[in-house]
Amino acid sequence: MKSIRRFIYMVALLALGVGCDTGDNNLPTKPVEEECYIGTLSVDQNDGTFYYQSNVKTTYEISAEGRLSFAMYSVKFAEGMPIKLNMFVDGVEFIEEDGQYTLSGNGIVPYAMGGPFEKFTITNLTGGLTEESFSLEFLCGEYPVTYSGVWRTI
C-alpha cells in the first residue's frame, strides 16, 4: 500500500516537473490533485502572536537514493504577506520503523519562487510521518513553524 502511494507521489511530482537537484528550479507548482495531507500551519510571529493557516496541503516523496522531500502548497507565513507560495524541502533525514517515519533536518535551504530560498533556511526540523498523518516542527529563518496534517483523498 505504502509503496503504491509512494509511486503515485513520485509520478505526480515528476509530472509536475519536480527535480531534486539543487540546481533545478522546476519546482512543484500545484498540489497533487487527488491525494495529499491537509492540515494547519502555525507560525510564531516572534511578537507573542501566531499566524494560523488551515487547509494547507502537503505531499512528500522518498527518492530512489533514499532522500525524503516534502512540499507545502500555497502557504503564507504571516497575515500581512500578500502572496502565497509553494515551498519544497529536500534532503530531510528520516528513520523508518514499522511504517512510521521520524524526520529530522538542519540547514536545509528550501526551494520557492523559482530557486533556493536561503533567507528562510530550515533548521531544527523534527517531525513524524505515517499513512494517516504528517507533522512537522522547524525554524524557517527565524520563525518557528509547526504543521499538523492528516491524509485526505480529495
Next chain:
Amino acid sequence: MKRYIAILTLVVLCATTAVAQELADSLYHHFDEVEISASLKGTTTRYAPVTATTLSLRSLENRGVGSIKDISTLAPNFYQPDYGSSITSSIYVRGFGSRIDQPVLGLTIDNIPVMNKNAFDFDFYDIRRVELLRGPQGTLYGRNTSGGVMNITTLSPMVWQGLRAMVERSTINSYRASASYYAKPTEDFGYSLAVGYNHDGGHFTNHYNSTICDDGDSASARLRVQASKGFWSFDNTLSVGYTREGGYAYHHIQPETGIVEEVAYNDPSSYERLNISEGFVASYTTPTLDLSTITSYQYLDDCMTLDQDFSPRSMFTMQQMQREHTLTQEVVVRNKERGVWQGITGAFLFGKWLDMSSPVTFKEDGINDLILGNINNGIHNVFPDSNMLFSTNEFVIESLFAIPTYGAALYHQSSVELGNWSLVAGLRLDYEYATMEYNSFASVPYRFDMTMPDFKEFRTEFKGRERQHFFEILPKLSAEYTTPIGDIYATISRGYKTGGYNTQIFSDILQSKMMTDMMADLGIELDSAEGATSYDTAEATKYKPETSWNFEIGTHLSPAEGLNLDGAIYWIECFDQQVTVLPKGKNTGRMMSNAARARSLGIEFSADYTLKGLNLRADYGYTNAKFREYDDGVQNYRGRFLPYAPQNTVALLASYTFTIQNETLKQVTLSADYRGIGDIYWNETNSLKQSYYSLLGAQIALRLNAVTLAVWGKNLLNTDYNTFYFKSVGEEFYSKGLPLQVGVRLSLNL
C-alpha cells in the same frame, strides 16, 4: 510646366464650346429633376413611410462632400465623426452607434451591400445619388441596419455619356484629382471607367518628431459595364481602392490640470487598406415583374499600426492585419403592376472569411508599468529588495484569429393601397452562424533575482474556439395617409446589430494570463494584483446582437411650389445594447459587451425651398438618448445620456445661382452652409462633453460652359472642437476636428 498649362488651356477651350455646355447641363438637369432610384428594393419617393434624405450629384458637389463623413448633419441625426483614421468608421444615427465592430448603418453601392465597415470611408466621385433611410431597415436590408441604410448610386454610362475630370488643391498641401469616361456605343451597351487620387497633406504635427502625422494618399478606380438584351439587363461594377495614411492625432489630457497637450507619440502609426469589390447584377424585367440577382465578391486587406499608448513613452504598439473575403448573393422579386397590392420578396446569403493577426508589442516602459510593475508590487511587500526581471526590453503578444461568418435570410414586404391609405407589412428571418478560432501566445525569458540565477523562457498561450448562432425576426408595419399636399405616416420596425467577437481584448486576456501563469510557474499566488483583470474568457470574447424597436410618426409635405417639408418624431427602445467596455486599471484592450438597455426619443425636420436660382435648405435633428439600465459593477448609469452621439445636428444651406448671358461665363453660384453639432457626451457618467459647436462653410463656383471653377472654405471660423475622446492605459485623449481649410477646384464635364 508649360506642357501642363497648354493641356489645361486646350481643355478649357474645348470645354467652353456650346456642345460641352449642353452636355454639362444635361448631367445636372437629368439628375436634379428626375427622381431616379436604381435601388432594386423599390424607389424611395418622398411619399414613402420612411424618413429619408436624398442628396443629388449637384448637391454633393456644391456642398463639397468628399466622403460619407461629410454627410454628417446633412441628414438629421446622422453623424459620422472623424476619429483620426479611415478604419474607424464609427457612425451614429438617432443616438445609437458604436465606436468599434458592428455599425448601426448599412451601406450599399449600386445595390451591392458593403459587408465590412472598414471600407465605409472611401473617396466620393461621380456619385449620382445618396439616399439615407433612417430608422431600422432590417426587414429589407437585414443585419446592421438598425439605424438605417445608405444607398449610394454611382453615375451610369447608360444614362449619361461623356468625360468628367476634376482637380482640387486645398490647405494644407492637399490635392485631389479624378477623371472618368462614360460611353454608350450602342443602345444596349455602355461602359465607364473612373479613377481618382487623393493626397491629404495632413493637419496635425506629431511633436515627438516634428512631422505631420495625419497625411495620407488614396487612389481608386471603378470600371462599370452595363448591357441589356430583351427583358434582361446586366450591370457589372469592379471597384478597387487603396489608401495609405497616417493619423491618430490624439492629444493627451493632463490628468491634474485638464490641459490638452500637443500630439506626441514615439512609435509609427498608420493605416493601409486595399479593397476590391466585384458586383454583378442581372435583372429580368417585364411590365409586371422585376427579378434581380445580385452577386458580389469583396476583398479587404488592411493593416493598422498603432502606438497604442499615444505617448512619447515606449509602452506598447499594436498592429491589426485583416484579410477578408466575402461572398454575397441576393435574389429580389418585385411585382410592378399598378394595383391594390405590391410586393417584394427576397433571399440573401453571405459568407465572410476573416483572417486576422493582432500582435501587441510590449516595450520597455510597458513591461515595467503594466506587467513587472504589477508583479513586483506584490513581491515587494514581502521581499522589498527582490525583483522579477525580463531579459528583453520588448516582447510580443501575438493573437491569430480565423473568423468565418455565414448568414442566410428570407424576407417579404407587401403594400396595399386603399384609397388615400397605404399599408405596409414586412417580415424578415435572419440567421447567422459565426465561429472564431483563436490562438494568442507570448514567450518571454524571466527570472526572480532572489532565487533564480538564470533567466528561464516562459511561454503562455490562450487558444480555443467559440461559436455563436443568431436568429432574428425583423418585422415592419406602417400606415400612410396621403393628402393633396403630402402624407402622414406611422411606422413600427425592428432592427438589429449582429453579434461578434472581441478580438481587441485578447492582448489583455493574455497579459492577465501571463501574470497568473508566471506566478504559478514560480509557485506563488498573489492575493491581489493591482491592474490585473480576471476574465471569464468565454464571455469576454464574444457578444450577442443588439436589437431595437423603432416607433415613428412622420410627414412629407409640399405646401407650395418649390417648398418641401419633412418631419418625424421617433421613439426607439434598444435591448442588449452593445457598449464599449474598457477593463479597469491600466489595461490595453477593449471589448464590446451587451451590458445596457437604452431608449432614444427625438425629432427630425427638413425644409427645402427652391425658387429659380435660390435654394434654401435646413435640416435639424434632436436626440434624447439615455440608458435605461447600465451598471458596470462600479456605477449605475441609469438616466445618463448615451455617449458619443450628438444631441443636436443642424445643417443650413443657402445658395444662389446667377445665370449670366455671356459667351464664356454661364453661371455663378454662391453658397454658404452652416453645420452645428452637439452636445456630445464623452463618457457614461456624462462628466465630460463637447458642447454644441458651429462650422461655417462657403463656396463660390464659376461655370464656364463645361468647366466649373470653385473656391471653397470649410470651418471658416476655425472653430476648435473635439471629435473623439477615449482612454488608453488609464490615460485620457482627445481627437480634434479639422481646422480652417480652403481650396480651389476645377472640374470639367464634357
